Amino acid sequence: MSTDSLVEEALAGSPQALARLISLVEDGDPEGQAVLRALHPRAGRADLIGVTGPPGVGKSTLVDAWTASLRRGGKTVGIVAVDPSSPFTGGALLGDRVRMQDHSTDPGVFIRSMATRGHLGGLAPATADVAKVLDAAGYDVIFIETVGTGQAEVDVVGVGDTVVIVLVPGLGDAVQAMKAGIMEIGEAFVVNKADHGDADRTVAEITMLLHLNPDRGDWRPPVVKTVATSAQGTDDALAAIEAHRRFLVANGLLERRRRDRRRAEILRVVESKARDRALDLIRRGGRLDELAERVYRGELDPSTAADELLTESAQSPQSAQSPPSDANRQS
Amino acid sequence: MSTDSLVEEALAGSPQALARLISLVEDGDPEGQAVLRALHPRAGRADLIGVTGPPGVGKSTLVDAWTASLRRGGKTVGIVAVDPSSPFTGGALLGDRVRMQDHSTDPGVFIRSMATRGHLGGLAPATADVAKVLDAAGYDVIFIETVGTGQAEVDVVGVGDTVVIVLVPGLGDAVQAMKAGIMEIGEAFVVNKADHGDADRTVAEITMLLHLNPDRGDWRPPVVKTVATSAQGTDDALAAIEAHRRFLVANGLLERRRRDRRRAEILRVVESKARDRALDLIRRGGRLDELAERVYRGELDPSTAADELLTESAQSPQSAQSPPSDANRQS
Numbered sequence: 248m249s250t251d252s253l254v255e256e257a258l259a260g261s262p263q264a265l266a267r268l269i270s271l272v273e274d275g276d277p278e279g280q281a282v283l284r285a286l287h288p289r290a291g292r293a294d295l296i297g298v299t300g301p302p303g304v305g306k307s308t309l310v311d312a313w314t315a316s317l318r319r320g321g322k323t324v325g326i327v328a329v330d331p332s333s334p335f336t337g338g339a340l341l342g343d344r345v346r347m348q349d350h351s352t353d354p355g356v357f358i359r360s361m362a363t364r365g366h367l368g369g370l371a372p373a374t375a376d377v378a379k380v381l382d383a384a385g386y387d388v389i390f391i392e393t394v395g396t397g398q399a400e401v402d403v404v405g406v407g408d409t410v411v412i413v414l415v416p417g418l419g420d421a422v423q424a425m426k427a428g429i430m431e432i433g434e435a436f437v438v439n440k441a442d443h444g445d446a447d448r449t450v451a452e453i454t455m456l457l458h459l460n461p462d463r464g465d466w467r468p469p470v471v472k473t474v475a476t477s478a479q480g481t482d483d484a485l486a487a488i489e490a491h492r493r494f495l496v497a498n499g500l501l502e503r504r505r506r507d508r509r510r511a512e513i514l515r516v517v518e519s520k521a522r523d524r525a526l527d528l529i530r531r532g533g534r535l536d537e538l539a540e541r542v543y544r545g546e547l548d549p550s551t552a553a554d555e556l557l558t559e560s561a562q563s564p565q566s567a568q569s570p571p572s573d574a575n576r577q578s
Numbered sequence: 579m580s581t582d583s584l585v586e587e588a589l590a591g592s593p594q595a596l597a598r599l600i601s602l603v604e605d606g607d608p609e610g611q612a613v614l615r616a617l618h619p620r621a622g623r624a625d626l627i628g629v630t631g632p633p634g635v636g637k638s639t640l641v642d643a644w645t646a647s648l649r650r651g652g653k654t655v656g657i658v659a660v661d662p663s664s665p666f667t668g669g670a671l672l673g674d675r676v677r678m679q680d681h682s683t684d685p686g687v688f689i690r691s692m693a694t695r696g697h698l699g700g701l702a703p704a705t706a707d708v709a710k711v712l713d714a715a716g717y718d719v720i721f722i723e724t725v726g727t728g729q730a731e732v733d734v735v736g737v738g739d740t741v742v743i744v745l746v747p748g749l750g751d752a753v754q755a756m757k758a759g760i761m762e763i764g765e766a767f768v769v770n771k772a773d774h775g776d777a778d779r780t781v782a783e784i785t786m787l788l789h790l791n792p793d794r795g796d797w798r799p800p801v802v803k804t805v806a807t808s809a810q811g812t813d814d815a816l817a818a819i820e821a822h823r824r825f826l827v828a829n830g831l832l833e834r835r836r837r838d839r840r841r842a843e844i845l846r847v848v849e850s851k852a853r854d855r856a857l858d859l860i861r862r863g864g865r866l867d868e869l870a871e872r873v874y875r876g877e878l879d880p881s882t883a884a885d886e887l888l889t890e891s892a893q894s895p896q897s898a899q900s901p902p903s904d905a906n907r908q909s
Contacts, residue, residue: 280881284881284882287879288876288877288879291876399730506870506874509873512873513873516881520884520885521852521853521856521857526848535841536841538844539837542618542841543837545622546619547618548619549844549846550615553851557852
């Protein structure tokens with residue numbers, strides 16, 4: 248089936264077509280680029296919500312509770328589940344989750360697990376692209392859920408308009424989260440499993456840590472207690488997320504953020520294309536092996552070798568950007 | 579002080595000069611590039627050993643025991659300690675470690691903690707550069723020690739000729755390590771804290787997991803039990819690491835690895851320079867804002883905008899690689 252008809256079918260509501268579009272986009276191949284070009288004008292309407300936190304805090308259960316609540320309110324929901332911590336297994340475990348069953352008969356919910364392999368431009372850009380497809384397909388709210396607390400996770404949830412950090416009662420987690428830098432990016436905090444341990448103390452602790460960061464502007468991140476398994480407090484947490492979105496809109500920040508994100512998106516594509524173009528020219532140029540050998544022998548350093556290759560590739564007749572000319576050779 | 583005299587002093591054995599050289603290299607500025615150029619011909623003699631594993635398994639204590647043992651054998655030791663899991667705090671905690679005191683009076687040991695910020699080309703390349711400086715400065719054995727089990731850690735320890743994975747007794751860790759993909763890269767395994775829990779079972783478990791991976795070639799990774807705090811088994815573990823190195827040398831693999839690494843190093847510099855050049859031209863070109871606005875409004879997609887910018891920058895009179903000419907404009 249052609250990309251055009253796939254796009255048409257996905258927009259008409261076919262989950263199979265949508266799944267295939269996402270695969271094309273995820274793989275980063277030229278067809279995926281065509282899909283993104285076709286869908287771009289339709290994107291930008293969904294609420295994007297990033298959800299992260301340490302493993303085992305109940306993020307999936309929370310997102311499920313929020314999804315159920317949003318569905319009752321008539322909203323459609325997309326979920327992108329990303330596991331950056333498993334470079335080799337590719338986050339396959341996420342695909343097995345029970346909840347895939349729960350919502351499988353509801354056409355208003357679309358769940359996608361993302362493997363970590365093969366995202367040449369990085370996991371966060373690939374996540375942003377997948378979220379964009381769901382956005383263009385008309386899902387009202389899109390959750391970007393990621394397991395863990397490293398830089399990769401920070402980047403991934405940064406795709407959201409609002410970033411939610413989920414923790415559980417206990418001193419360690421909040422401090423760990425702070426160490427990993429995720430306290431800084433949280434715009435709403437959830438203390439899940441609040442029926443276990445001293446949840447009030449954890450809330451107090453998070454609130455204190457938030458006060459240590461002076462760069463937050465006018466928004467005070469709410470800290471909400473939940474027991475996601477019995478949906479206790481989950482509506483309050485969702486209300487807190489929605490309040491953050493209203494705050495962004497009221498202060499013109501949502502627009503500014505999205506504008507900045509588009510700008511960053513263009514630069515990311517520029518970087519990736521400039522890099523691919525240079526590598527492609529150099530691989531075709533055939534001098535890499537010789538220079539690598541000289542670098543290995545210590546006769547040349549990598550930086551000088553790279554300069555030689557770049558200068559040569561810019562003068563190459565294969566360079567679409569700069570056909571050869573006498574002027575080039577003199578530069 | 580000039581870079582040249584810093585290099586001279588570092589090679590003459592000044593730890594202060596060496597520390598300053600490493601800072602220059604770590605920051606990735608042009609002076610750092612000059613340092614790497616100057617030192618490149620001297621590098622390539624050290625044994626590089628990558629050490630990783632989950633937090634709290636005793637990696638530092640192990641590396642300390644190995645360092646003490648190597649020192650008794652008359653070898654000098656460099657230690658690069660990297661903490662990729664703390665994007666914001668920058669791994670500062672590693673800098674505080676007690677062992678900095680232990681070896682501070684021994685000129686045969688140099689310890690460097692690496693922060694995670696500001697490494698534009700990535701943490702693993704920066705680690706490789708710092709290891710190269712220590713190598714050129716004449717340290718016989720260089721440990722690259724990193725906390726955690728994500729993709730960043732896999733990349734960082736991949737700088738080593740031999741990769742050592744440290745675990746402790748208990749089923750969870752080995753399975754976690756496998757999920758995180760580090761079992762695949764381990765060439766020697768240490769089960770530390772073997773006086774606690776069922777160490778033999780963990781050894782059996784690791785051995786079994788290793789059998790699941792058929793792509794290992796002729797090398798069978800040894801699995802060694804240690805109690806690093808009392809130096810039990812640590813010499814056996816070191817012997818296992820040295821056996822791996824002899825295996826590499828005997829099969830011509832060390833040379834092949836290092837050749838491949840130089841090649842990858844050149845391509846990395848090419849990528850980074852091509853990217854920087856494109857971004858620089860585009861920022862100076864002044865059309866980014868206009869195109870970003872059109873992308874934000876949905877009139878243009880990021881990929882097409884990037885193509886426009888790249889085509890324009892290639893034709894720009896500021897491009898050192900491709901001065902303007904009529905031929906260029908027709909392309």
